[in-house]
Amino acid sequence: MHRPTVPPPAAVCFSTLVTVQVGDLNYGKHLANDAVLKIAHEVRLRWLASIGLSETDIGGCGLIMTAAVVQYHNQAFHGDELRADVGIAETAAAGFRFDxxxxxxxxxxxxxxxxxxxxxxxxxxxxxxxxxxxxxxxLAALPRADGTEAV
Incomplete structure (x- = not known):
């Protein structure tokens, strides 16, 4: 069975620290699969705030997620501190990929x-x-290593 590979951001434009909370755990007492997307959402909000924007206002409109791919590598447990590295890729006229x-x-x-x-x-x-x-x-001013150009 094909397993998608999700590499880390090719060029990091923002980093922040998050702590695994009790609500992020599953019955196995480690970071739940759905909590990873919740954390990615939090990290996206922090990145946008760092550039003076929000998910509901990026300059006259908001953002909506159209697809997501997650690859899990190792377990994380309650209280673990995680560094979240962010990169932007595949910028197009109507959207981009948030890595x-x-x-x-x-x-x-x-x-x-x-x-x-x-x-x-x-x-x-x-x-x-x-x-x-x-x-x-x-977006065009951010560090990029994916070879794409902003539209």
Whole structure:
């Protein structure tokens, strides 16, 4: 059976620390699979805040996730501190790929990597739209190692 490979971000543009909370655990007492996407969402909000934006306003519209791929590497447990590294890839007219990797700080082991495909979305009109020009410029200024160019 094919197993997708999700590499860590090729070029890191933002990092933050998160702690595994009790609500992030599953019945096996380790980080739950669904909690990885929840953490990726938190990390995305922190990245946007660091550039003065929010998920509901990137310059006249918001963002919506259209797809996600997660690869799990190692377990994490309650209280573990994780470093979340972020990179942006595959920028297009209406969206981009938000890459993140979770690394356990006490031993440097990768816990998980996620690719979240994000699209510009006009929530009032209920439809996708192009990324606002100012946001596209912001994305274009980020470190990139994937060979793509901002549109």
């Amino acid at each position: 993140s990797a979770l690394i356990r700080t006490r031993d440097g082991l990768p816990v998980a990597a996620a690719q979240c495909h994000m699209a510009a979305f006009d929530y009032a009109a209920g439809r996708a739209r192009r990324l606002p020009p100012e946001f596209r410029q912001c």
